[in-house]
Amino acid sequence: MKTMNLNRVKLITLAIILSIPAFAQDDFEIIPSVDLVSKYVWRGVDNGPASIQPALTAAYKGLSLELWGSTDFTTPAKEFDITLGYEINGLSLAVTDYWWTDGDSRYGDYTNNHAFEGSIGYYFGDRVPLSLTWSTMFAGGLDKERDGKLDYSTFIEANYDFSIKGIDLTAGIGVSPWTGMYHREGTSGFALSTISLRAQKAIRITDAFSLPVFVEGIVAPNQDTVFLVFGISL
Numbered sequence: 001m002k003t004m005n006l007n008r009v010k011l012i013t014l015a016i017i018l019s020i021p022a023f024a025q026d027d028f029e030i031i032p033s034v035d036l037v038s039k040y041v042w043r044g045v046d047n048g049p050a051s052i053q054p055a056l057t058a059a060y061k062g063l064s065l066e067l068w069g070s071t072d073f074t075t076p077a078k079e080f081d082i083t084l085g086y087e088i089n090g091l092s093l094a095v096t097d098y099w100w101t102d103g104d105s106r107y108g109d110y111t112n113n114h115a116f117e118g119s120i121g122y123y124f125g126d127r128v129p130l131s132l133t134w135s136t137m138f139a140g141g142l143d144k145e146r147d148g149k150l151d152y153s154t155f156i157e158a159n160y161d162f163s164i165k166g167i168d169l170t171a172g173i174g175v176s177p178w179t180g181m182y183h184r185e186g187t188s189g190f191a192l193s194t195i196s197l198r199a200q201k202a203i204r205i206t207d208a209f210s211l212p213v214f215v216e217g218i219v220a221p222n223q224d225t226v227f228l229v230f231g232i233s234l
Contacts, residue, residue: 031057037231040070043155043174043182044193044220046227047079048072062087076103092121092133100142112141129161143181153180155193172196176222184223191222200233 033055040048051072058065063086070079078101085094098115105113121133136154137143143151157174174194176182182193196218202210211232218227 027061029057029059031055031059033057034234035231036234037229039227039229040072041218041220041227041229043157043176044218044223045182046223046225048077049074077101078103080107090123090125092119092123094119094121098140098142110140115140115142131159131161133157137180151180152178153182154178155182157194166201168200170196170198170200172198182222187222193220193222195219195221 035053035055036050037053038050039046040051040053048070049072051070053068053070055066055068057067064084066081066083066085068079068081068083072078080099081096083094083096085092087093096117096119098117099107099113101107101113107113115137116139117135117137119133119135121131123129123131134154134156136152137150138152139150143153145151154177155174156177157172159170159172161168161170163169172194173192173196176191176193178190179188183191196216198214198216200212200214202212204210212234214231214233216227216229216231218229220226
């Protein structure tokens with residue numbers, strides 16, 4: 001896909017999103033948020049030290065456009081992602097443009113410095129609070145082998161929400177069905193990537209303000225390591 005075409009798609013999408021408030025202010029939302037995490041772990045892979053991760057989402061009747069970034073406090077590495085998504089009756093569809101840099105790569109080099117992913121997910125509802133998601137990279141140089149072939153890196157995950165004594169918990173498991181970017185060097189084929197448990201609670205600071213914090217334990221068998229991550233969500 002040519003850079004010009006990608007830029008044109010983004011400009012059209014942004015124009016649509018920005019035009020929504022003029023005729024549907026009651027349904028249109030702008031949602032800013034930020035996470036502070038003690039370590040950036042993504043799909044069982046160590047993506048960096050303590051980081052700040054802001055997000056800005058525009059949403060309208062199930063359609064959303066999210067800008068998400070991550071910057072750590074000790075290196076020039078950073079990430080900037082754009083996700084266009086749609087959700088209806090528990091079914092979710094999304095396309096994400098990922099960009100990672102160690103400080104040297106150019107954002108505009110879509111052929112080499114980006115990865116594009118398609119995702120499909122389903123949430124079964126409050127009675128059975130289980131979510132299933134399948135995500136596959138389908139384009140971009142960051143998911144290619146040296147011979148130029150795409151890995152089609154894929155991550156399949158299941159998450160189940162529940163609560164115990166006022167603590168919101170999420171148990172999860174993630175697998176990579178074939179060799180891709182989530183594999184440790186020297187490993188191949190089907191891999192159990194993550195087994196995780198996340199606990200979240202809003203800590204009351206004053207009568208008018210509570211601070212949402214979380215702790216997540218992650219076992220990453222394919223990486224042969226474990227993580228314990230602390231975070232604050234605002």
